[in-house]
Amino acid sequence: MTPVAPLIEAFLRETLVHQRGASRHTCDSYAQSFQLLFEFAAARLKSKPSKLMLEQIDSGLVSAFLEHLEDKRKNAAVTRNVRLAAIKSFFRFLEYRQPAALDQVRRVLAIPFKKTDTRLVPYLLREELQALLDAPDPTTRDGIRDRAMLHMAVCAGLRVSELTGLKIDDIDMSSMSIRVVGKGRRERALPLWKPAATALRAWLAIRGKVATPEVFVSARSEALSRWGFAYLLKQHAAVAARQQPGLAKKRVSPHVLRHTCAMIILQATQDIRKVSLWLGHATLTTTEVYTRGDPTESSKPWKRSCHRICGAAPSSRPTS
Numbered sequence: 001m002t003p004v005a006p007l008i009e010a011f012l013r014e015t016l017v018h019q020r021g022a023s024r025h026t027c028d029s030y031a032q033s034f035q036l037l038f039e040f041a042a043a044r045l046k047s048k049p050s051k052l053m054l055e056q057i058d059s060g061l062v063s064a065f066l067e068h069l070e071d072k073r074k075n076a077a078v079t080r081n082v083r084l085a086a087i088k089s090f091f092r093f094l095e096y097r098q099p100a101a102l103d104q105v106r107r108v109l110a111i112p113f114k115k116t117d118t119r120l121v122p123y124l125l126r127e128e129l130q131a132l133l134d135a136p137d138p139t140t141r142d143g144i145r146d147r148a149m150l151h152m153a154v155c156a157g158l159r160v161s162e163l164t165g166l167k168i169d170d171i172d173m174s175s176m177s178i179r180v181v182g183k184g185r186r187e188r189a190l191p192l193w194k195p196a197a198t199a200l201r202a203w204l205a206i207r208g209k210v211a212t213p214e215v216f217v218s219a220r221s222e223a224l225s226r227w228g229f230a231y232l233l234k235q236h237a238a239v240a241a242r243q244q245p246g247l248a249k250k251r252v253s254p255h256v257l258r259h260t261c262a263m264i265i266l267q268a269t270q271d272i273r274k275v276s277l278w279l280g281h282a283t284l285t286t287t288e289v290y291t292r293g294d295p296t297e298s299s300k301p302w303k304r305s306c307h308r309i310c311g312a313a314p315s316s317r318p319t320s
Contacts, residue, residue, distance in 0.1 A: 002054040002098065008034055011093050023185065025161045033086035040065045054098065059107035062087055066111070077114040084113060121289055123260040128247050129154065131240035141206055142219070146232055148203035149216055149224075151196040153254060156180070157261030157279050160226045160254035167213045171200070182280035190278065230254055262290045 012031060016022040022030075038049040041061055045052070066084060069075040075083075091108045094101055124132065133150050137143035153163050162180050170179045176197040180188050192200065200215075207217065214223035224232075230253065237252035250256070258279065265275045276287040 002101070004038075004052045004054045004057060005050055007054060007094065007097065008090065010097075011090050015093055021185075023183075029082070030086045030089070033083045034090070036069070036083065037062075037065055037087065040068055054094075054101060055104070057108075058104055059111060062108055063111060077116045081113045081116070084111060120292055121259045121262075122250065122256050123263045124250070124252070124256065125246070128240070128244045128250075129260055131243040131247070132236060132252070134243075135236035135239040144199075144206060145203050145216060146236060148196075148199040149229065149232070150236065150257070151199040152178075152192075153257040154261050154264075155193045155196040156190050157258050157265070159183075159258060160229055163254070164214065164216065164224050164226055164229055166215045168215055169213065171204075171215065176200075180280065184282065186280055186282070188277070188280045226254070233257075259290075262287070266290050 012027060012034075016027050016030060037057075038052060041047075041052055041057060042049045044061065044064070045056055062084075066080050069080050069083060070077070088109055088111075091105045095105050098105075133147065133154070136146035136150065138147060149163065152158060152166070153160075156178065158166070158180065159182065162182055165181070166178065170181075172178070176192045178190050178192060180190060182188065204215075207215075208221075210217055210221040212221055212223050216224045216229075218224055218228070233252060233254060237247055237250075241247040262275050262279055265278055266272065269275075272284060272287055272291060275281075275290060276284050279287065281287050
């Protein structure tokens, strides 16, 4: 019997970080997948995670775990596939470390990904977006910070990891542009539209000198986490729902703000390439999902909305 603990440690700390050069967010996602898997396996086998053996993590247990994600945790098929991708990556690593487990590896790698529905991306309507941006209290330090975060998330179309990972050195105050390090360590430079720049300046004026390099920090001068921003967004969405009841029926997540930015740019420019560049997508294929957006929203109202919310039509091209 082979303990799984040293193998998973070697995979996460050596192979992912040093050999593959995976980002911290990729490593965190993989680690969370295995945490869930080992918690499930320990409960099913009445053992401790540290006592699990590789031979116990077979295709039957992995398949049961995937069913558990959907049936008990109510995860979507997309999330199930993300967890399965992490597990398969680990088992491909085992092919070269554990020759005696090749048949076990083969069976796990044969588990298919589940087909997912192609749905319209969720995004906020003009009035809903404006209500959300106005929700934070501009008379408090936290409110000024949160307004800046919301403006940056929407007008720059940042992923939550890009937003919370944005550093002071990434901001060019002279041109009011930012450097963003996205997925796959791809960099892009984005000009800030006027309201976002104004909101960011207001926050930087009261942020103070702290050792933390990240732009957005808590009251304890620590960098805000992705979950911290998601929590704040939920609070502000609840406030905005008092003005726009439709928000109460929507799940306003950080990625919904990114989708909203994409729809603003697409309907203001009618150019899918600009959307792809702005969001930092690797290929246009990823961006094409936005062309199936809500057909009831015409481009002219969005263009007027873009002038009001973002200060200018999104005609400037980001650089990468």
